[in-house]
Amino acid sequence: MPQTHPHPDVDRVLLDEQQIRERLAELGEQIAEDYADEPPILVGVLKGAVMVMADLARQIDLKVEMDWMAVSSYGSGTKSSGVVRILKDLSGDITGRNVLIVEDIIDSGLTLKWLLSNLRSRGPKSVEIAALLRKPDAARVDIDVKYIGFDIPNEFVIGYGLDFAENYRNLPYVGVLLRSIYED
Ligand code: XMP
Ligand code: MG
Secondary structure, three states: OOOOOOOOOEEEEEEOHHHHHHHHHHHHHHHHHHOOOOOOEEEEEEOOOHHHHHHHHOOOOOOOEEEEEEEEEEOOOOOOOOEEEEEEOOOOOOOOOEEEEEEEEEOOOHHHHHHHHHHHOOOOOEEEEEEEEEOHHHHHOOOOOOEEEEEOOOOOEEEOOEOEOOEOOOOOOEEEEOHHHHOO
16 A cells, blocks of 8 residues: 555655655756766665665666665764775676766765765776765765755655664655654
């Protein structure tokens, strides 16, 4: 059954299914235009980017490839440190290829900064970033994000791939998590 009512742990819905769908369609069209000559390998960052990858990839009218990485950022609680470990590496070679990283959210930007330099060291033709969401702190790190879905306020969000303690990833919208759920 589709999920029609906001989850009780959600304070408010920030982006509903239609808003996400429409924005990803715009980004997909832009990406198809930009990469018409040489289609990219989309690199999804597990697990949060699963929904964005699935929906964005279907809006790109090109012969794209899809690959995945899983990384874990050492850090305390919800803050990332920029020290990253690869849990699952790409299954293919990206030498000489256009790579488009697909991310759910950029917060401090430290994870992406590390990922960018890691992928660049493998000799790709280009590496760009597509992220569904960006929080204000991302402005402090100098990384160029070519495709951004939405700039959102500095609140903890869940749904559409994003989790709190591995829950809520399957919510079809992006919502702000009730403070009472993560504060005691
Ligand atoms: P950076 O390195 O940009 O980290 O600080 C980005 C990663 O942090 C997680 N993150 C969130 N996850 N709701 C989530 O479910 C959020 O509001 C949130 N903010 C950051 C996420 O894993 C992202 O890849
Ligand atoms: Mg993530």
